[in-house]
Amino acid sequence: MKLQAAIDRRSLQETIELAKKLDPIVDIVEIGTSAIKDFGFAALKNLKSEFHHAEILFDIKTNDEGDYEFKSGYKAGADILTVMGAMDLSTLKKTYQVSQDFHRDMFIDLMAMKNQQIAPLMKFNQAIFGLHHSHDSSSNFDATDSVAKFHETYPSASRIAVAGGIDLKSAAALSKQNLTEIIIVGGAISGADDPVQSAKKFMEVIK
Numbered sequence: 001m002k003l004q005a006a007i008d009r010r011s012l013q014e015t016i017e018l019a020k021k022l023d024p025i026v027d028i029v030e031i032g033t034s035a036i037k038d039f040g041f042a043a044l045k046n047l048k049s050e051f052h053h054a055e056i057l058f059d060i061k062t063n064d065e066g067d068y069e070f071k072s073g074y075k076a077g078a079d080i081l082t083v084m085g086a087m088d089l090s091t092l093k094k095t096y097q098v099s100q101d102f103h104r105d106m107f108i109d110l111m112a113m114k115n116q117q118i119a120p121l122m123k124f125n126q127a128i129f130g131l132h133h134s135h136d137s138s139s140n141f142d143a144t145d146s147v148a149k150f151h152e153t154y155p156s157a158s159r160i161a162v163a164g165g166i167d168l169k170s171a172a173a174l175s176k177q178n179l180t181e182i183i184i185v186g187g188a189i190s191g192a193d194d195p196v197q198s199a200k201k202f203m204e205v206i207k
């Protein structure tokens with residue numbers, strides 16, 4: 001299982017400094033949606049060249065203009081880009097085509113989608129399917145249960161990621177369950193007093 005550490009709601013300088021500190025420790029560093037919106041690709045495009053170990057994901061949550069946004073994101077250095085699964089299928093076809101052309105990864109964010117709405121997305125068989133509990137939701141999220149239900153319905157989806165308030169306990173449970181390729185941890189790492197130590201603890205729990 002891989003650890004993706006998400007950096008959200010920080011200044012540009014803090015985002016870049018923390019990304020570089022996390023690079024040697026985690027598998028994927030996520031530049032969160034807030035940073036993409038606040039600063040844009042132009043401010044972040046040199047980051048990848050300063051990385052030595054981790055992959056970099058820009059959480060752009062594409063809704064439309066799939067071709068343009070994905071080409072821009074990969075050219076800015078992303079290894080992985082995100083698109084919202086609930087959007088028009090033509091947008092996902094375009095983002096998938098661009099990801100294949102660039103030989104990089106597409107992450108389909110399944111936020112707020114019902115299990116049965118997801119079936120048409122299975123044709124994107126090399127994509128990462130992200131079970132993502134909304135930051136704004138007040139409902140509880142059982143990550144292992146969501147993964148189990150998704151796997152039962154879509155056994156062919158081999159690349160599963162999960163996000164939304166993941167803590168050490170749920171990381172350990174997901175690791176034991178052994179169905180998830182990537183766990184995404186935001187606040188529990190980037191909001192910790194010592195994000196590097198916190199990331200190390202998550203790595204210990206999942207390896």
Ligand SMILES: O=C([C@H](O)CO)[C@H](O)[C@H](O)COP(=O)(O)O
Pocket residue numbers: 006007008032033034059133135163164165166184185186187188
């Ligand atoms: O993608 C995210 C969210 O939509 C805000 O942009 C977060 O990075 C993701 O949910 C992980 O963060 P935590 O829920 O704080 O672990």
